Amino acid sequence: MATTISTAPRRHFSWVWLGLTPFFLFAILFILLPSTSLFIDSFRDGQGNFTLANITGLTQSPIPESYWLSIRISAVTAIFGGILGFLLAYSRASGNLPRWLYPVTLTFAAVASNFAGVTLAFAFVNTLGRTGFVTAVLKGLGLDIYGFGFNLYSFLGLSLTYMYFQFPLMLLIMVPAIEGLKKEWREAAENLGASTFQYWLRVGFPLLLPSILATMLLLFGNAFGAYATAFALTGGRLNLITIQIGAQMRGDVLHNVNLGYAMALGMVLIMAVSLVGYTYLQRISERWLR
Numbered sequence: 001m002a003t004t005i006s007t008a009p010r011r012h013f014s015w016v017w018l019g020l021t022p023f024f025l026f027a028i029l030f031i032l033l034p035s036t037s038l039f040i041d042s043f044r045d046g047q048g049n050f051t052l053a054n055i056t057g058l059t060q061s062p063i064p065e066s067y068w069l070s071i072r073i074s075a076v077t078a079i080f081g082g083i084l085g086f087l088l089a090y091s092r093a094s095g096n097l098p099r100w101l102y103p104v105t106l107t108f109a110a111v112a113s114n115f116a117g118v119t120l121a122f123a124f125v126n127t128l129g130r131t132g133f134v135t136a137v138l139k140g141l142g143l144d145i146y147g148f149g150f151n152l153y154s155f156l157g158l159s160l161t162y163m164y165f166q167f168p169l170m171l172l173i174m175v176p177a178i179e180g181l182k183k184e185w186r187e188a189a190e191n192l193g194a195s196t197f198q199y200w201l202r203v204g205f206p207l208l209l210p211s212i213l214a215t216m217l218l219l220f221g222n223a224f225g226a227y228a229t230a231f232a233l234t235g236g237r238l239n240l241i242t243i244q245i246g247a248q249m250r251g252d253v254l255h256n257v258n259l260g261y262a263m264a265l266g267m268v269l270i271m272a273v274s275l276v277g278y279t280y281l282q283r284i285s286e287r288w289l290r
Contacts, residue, residue: 042262054262066241077162078219085170093178109168116165121232124161128152153234166219177211214281221274
């Protein structure tokens with residue numbers, strides 16, 4: 001009787017996966033399990049019974065206004081931070097700056113993009129507060145910015161504070177994207193008679209547009225989840241959704257932990273939409289720049 005010998009390759013265990021173990025543990029312990037618990041507790045009352053009261057409570061004032069305020073300040077800082085960061089990235093990648101500025105700009109961007117929280121709020125109070133250094137200097141020159149209606153502890157002031165860590169993040173992400181544009185495209189455009197403006201209008205900017213929009217979505221999520229900076233700067237005068245959640249959890253005046261979970265779940269959904277949009281646009285950008 002003839003026998004057949006299998007020629008299928010044997011699968012061997014790859015030890016490469018072992019290096020991903022810390023990542024999976026981190027994702028499970030600090031993302032998956034808390035998100036699952038957040039979802040479940042959003043549909044529970046104080047006694048642990050199932051209820052939809054927390055979800056319907058999201059429509060009660062001032063929760064919708066808090067969501068809308070957070071969305072507005074996140075959108076404003078994402079758009080203006082994105083524009084400023086892109087212009088800085090373009091200036092750096094154009095090659096016309098002094099050579100010593102190249103490492104300086106990236107070092108500043110790396111530090112500033114992670115400089116947030118109470119320390120950032122304190123820095124802005126000392127700089128642009130009512131008795132801040134810049135405020136005092138301008139007042140000595142006859143320009144009272146608070147007399148003209150500026151207020152650091154308002155929507156405008158908080159937006160300026162957020163911009164400090166928004167545009168450096170845009171700079172860090174857009175510099176590699178701009179440098180990823182192939183020189184052949186620029187040379188082909190010039191050979192066809194295109195000016196620098198025409199090249200960027202018809203070739204460079206359309207290719208970078210998905211990356212720009214994707215990074216702006218990332219900036220939106222970055223600002224939307226901020227808490228410590230806003231609370232330390234405004235003291236709760238601006239009812240952002242993160243501050244509302246903190247008030248529910250701390251129980252200073254409000255105290256409904258499960259409603260706080262539902263509010264956080266709404267934040268997670270908005271952040272998830274932003275991340276999905278970011279991932280989709282990044283894939284489009286990578287396909288063009290590959």
